Amino acid sequence: MKLYDISRPLTAATPTWPGDTAYRYTVNWPKAESGSVNVGKLVMSIHTGTHVDAPFHFDDAGKKTLELPLDLYVGAARVVDVSGRASIGADDLAGVDLSGVTRLLLKTLSWSDPEQFPAEICYLRPDLPPYLAERGIRLLGVDVPSVDPLASKELPAHHGLHQNGIYILEGLLLDAIEPGDYELIALPLALADADGSPVRAILRR
Numbered sequence: 076m077k078l079y080d081i082s083r084p085l086t087a088a089t090p091t092w093p094g095d096t097a098y099r100y101t102v103n104w105p106k107a108e109s110g111s112v113n114v115g116k117l118v119m120s121i122h123t124g125t126h127v128d129a130p131f132h133f134d135d136a137g138k139k140t141l142e143l144p145l146d147l148y149v150g151a152a153r154v155v156d157v158s159g160r161a162s163i164g165a166d167d168l169a170g171v172d173l174s175g176v177t178r179l180l181l182k183t184l185s186w187s188d189p190e191q192f193p194a195e196i197c198y199l200r201p202d203l204p205p206y207l208a209e210r211g212i213r214l215l216g217v218d219v220p221s222v223d224p225l226a227s228k229e230l231p232a233h234h235g236l237h238q239n240g241i242y243i244l245e246g247l248l249l250d251a252i253e254p255g256d257y258e259l260i261a262l263p264l265a266l267a268d269a270d271g272s273p274v275r276a277i278l279r280r
């Protein structure tokens with residue numbers, strides 16, 4: 076069985092949201108000092124690289140990472156190519172059969188330079204969340220840092236997905252992935268209080 080890594084590597088150079096905390100790993104307690112082991116310390120924003128959003132990210136009353144339903148992040152997923160568009164709405168998926176699909180990953184290819192935070196990304200239009208929910212989608216993954224336009228403060232797609240019971244996976248790397256059916260594994264860490272979690276996302280087929 077072949078494994079495809081669809082996670083962005085986390086390094087000090089991984090781009091973050093403007094002004095947000097970069098990934099930083101340090102050996103906080105070196106072997107020379109501890110006498111036996113190197114002990115690392117990790118500092119990063121939850122929204123750097125490949126991650127899930129918990130509803131608390133955009134809703135003070137929303138579920139936090141530890142309360143997320145794990146079954147959504149493991150199981151059959153369909154990758155659909157929606158590249159070449161400025162945004163995605165129900166119209167853009169009209170020709171795509173979504174019957175039996177619970178986890179949908181949209182390949183927008185709109186984050187062209189992985190070394191730079193994008194200036195503009197393909198985003199979701201407000202008619203998409205209800206359309207997906209009617210078809211049974213419960214998890215939506217994108218290959219960009221947000222499901223909304225980067226400058227949006229209202230976050231209509233985040234809220235629309237949430238209102239329709241659809242959870243969000245962001246920052247995937249789908250460039251090398253052929254559209255089709257896979258098994259997805261992208262589990263959030265068991266983080267108390269958090270508004271999301273970095274994930275190691277893989278596809279198997």
Ligand SMILES: N[C@@H](CC(=O)c1ccccc1NC=O)C(=O)O
Pocket residue numbers: 092093095120122128132220221222223230245
């Ligand atoms: N909502 C975004 C993240 C986001 O908006 C953000 C992340 C880190 C620092 C600032 C952010 N937004 C500021 O307006 C997301 O899609 O997860």
Ligand SMILES: [Zn+2]
Pocket residue numbers: 121122126127128220245271
């Ligand atoms: Zn996020």
Ligand SMILES: [Zn+2]
Pocket residue numbers: 128220221222233243245
């Ligand atoms: Zn988000």
